[in-house]
Amino acid sequence: MSEPAPDLRVKLGALELSNPVMVASGTFGYGPEYANLVDIDRLGALVVKGIRMQPTTGNSTPRAVEVASGMINAIGLPGPGVEGFIETYIPFLETHTVPVIVNIWGCTIEEYGEVAARLDQVDRVDALELNVSCPNIKQGSTMFGTHPEMVEQVVRHVRERTRKTIIPKLAPNVADVPRFAQICEGAGADAISLINSVPAMAIDIETRRPMLANTTGGLTGPAIHPIAVKQVWEAAGAVSIPVIGMGGIVSAKEAIEFMIAGATAVAVGTANFSDPTVSLDVIDGIAEYLSRHGMRSVNELIGSIDLRKG
Amino acid sequence: MKTDLSKRAMRAERAVVTRHELLYGEYRVLQMHVPAVARAVQPGQFVHLEIPGLDDAILRRPFSVFKADDAMLSVLYKPVGKGTRAMTSIRVDDEISLIGPLGHGFPTSHDVAKPVLVAGGYGMAALYLVACALKSSGTIFMGGRSAGDILCVDEFEAIDWDVRIATEDGSRGTRGFVTVALDEYVAGLPDAREVEYFACGPNAMLKAVCDRALANDQKAWLSVDRHMGCGVGACLVCVQRIRDPESRNGDWHWERVCSEGPVFESREIVWDDDE
């Protein structure tokens, strides 16, 4: 008789996922964009593009440039606003079963709270990821993500306005990631996610002009993976709430690495652009790995790093 | 955004290369067996190709469909950068991952009194299916730096299109920009308003066609080229400023070239200052 398939279920606060593999905010639209290419209901969760109260236009073009093993983007968080999101995308999402995590942001602490309170009333939304770390918003979010008091206030304020699972998304460009993780846990977060894109810049040497209209942007893709592994490992060691690892996943290998470092779940971002079904391959690859290593549940993998010397 | 994304014909397929060779000057034709996509192609649509052997470059590259039938789809390209240079090592029988057909192409089912195509670079390939689909043939203006940049003349002549060529160095056709030849042609028409343009080429060419369409009260369908990430509407990298239809004070919004475009009518487009 063959071994039963390994148990891939994980929990983020009250939210149970059928498997630990989600798609990262901003790399998968709101769902319909990839629905013709990917069986989205197989995903552990779908994290939609960042939403604030009002519709937002975003940055000028060029908004992205390809660099070695990654890309730098400065999209500028365009979006339909919370009401536009509910009206346009919730009907589509209601025809699917995948857990939905809405990535939210605001220019003030109060705005985070308002968006959270509005989405609290929407049954189809399972959790909120709080983007306090986008490098492309000049006022507001960057400041939030790098100031411990601001992060604490955002999380506390959102906690008061919703009973849904809340997941602050940390900035990678701070000196002390564990401290930020602990602040989030103390302020009532159910989980934390990291890393967001890494502040970056590219210049055209012939014209001596920046490659992006926004001058600077955020680096994503394989180039940031080792940075992310270290930060996930540090964060997971500092808190008892689940950590969601992301940054440069292109196959099951990077996802497994995050989980060994302590991540309960992972998110695939930039790799969706080149291979829309990569997340499904990551799910299958994790299951195959667990079987090969005689693990019955993905929980045996989480935080299983062996730090003995020699 | 006006596109209902969940109703698109696009799919991701493994395409098998059936032909890959130099066709005109530095331009190569890459033909692939990929029936499910080829059958669904509309004129002006594109495919997003994963180029093998790109090493540390992680994104796909978009290519307009040159020809498509029940089984085969081909694109025409010139090596200009990392991706297109790596493409030259693709061999017959290789498998390539392809997503398509993508975007909203040119409208071709309506009656057009005087169709005028204006093409530069790969635009000459991108407009071939438009010429095939339009109900009546017309005139195509091709522009390039020199004779080696002029493509597909035989293809257009074989379907009874009047081909007019302009090169900047005068090595083929009239000397100068394609707009010089175009302006002469339009000036000789009894009613210039009968002209409807279908254009694909460098931004400066599109802008020039746009200016003429506005000045002469003509329609112009322009296929714009923007750097792309996902190609399917998710990343918001490829956006173009589009005029708000009802606005009187120049309000605009972004639309995705990969999804609402790449073809827009000239009156919709708000050009950037440096275009």
Ligand SMILES: Cc1cc2nc3c(=O)[nH]c(=O)nc-3n(C[C@H](O)[C@H](O)[C@H](O)COP(=O)(O)OP(=O)(O)OC[C@H]3O[C@@H](n4cnc5c(N)ncnc54)[C@H](O)[C@@H]3O)c2cc1C
């Ligand atoms: C709708 C559409 C249809 C097209 N059809 C054709 C066609 O039929 N034939 C053809 O030859 N070409 C076509 N192109 C252009 C083709 O995709 C480019 O030639 C190709 O992207 C350049 O790739 P490369 O890797 O050779 O050059 P690269 O070395 O990648 O780039 C050349 C320059 O463009 C920049 N760049 C390229 N891609 C991106 C990106 N995604 N994001 C940011 N910067 C970028 C680079 O930074 C560099 O400055 C089309 C483009 C579009 C948008």
Ligand SMILES: Cc1cc2nc3c(=O)[nH]c(=O)nc-3n(C[C@H](O)[C@H](O)[C@H](O)COP(=O)(O)O)c2cc1C
């Ligand atoms: C085009 C693009 C748009 C993004 N938009 C958002 C966003 O709206 N909110 C957010 O929190 N993160 C956003 N991100 C960051 C990703 O969610 C993710 O944290 C990052 O890309 C790292 O993962 P990766 O290396 O797998 O792409 C975006 C990333 C990209 C490439």
Ligand code: FES
């Ligand atoms: S290329 Fe991603 S939205 Fe158009």
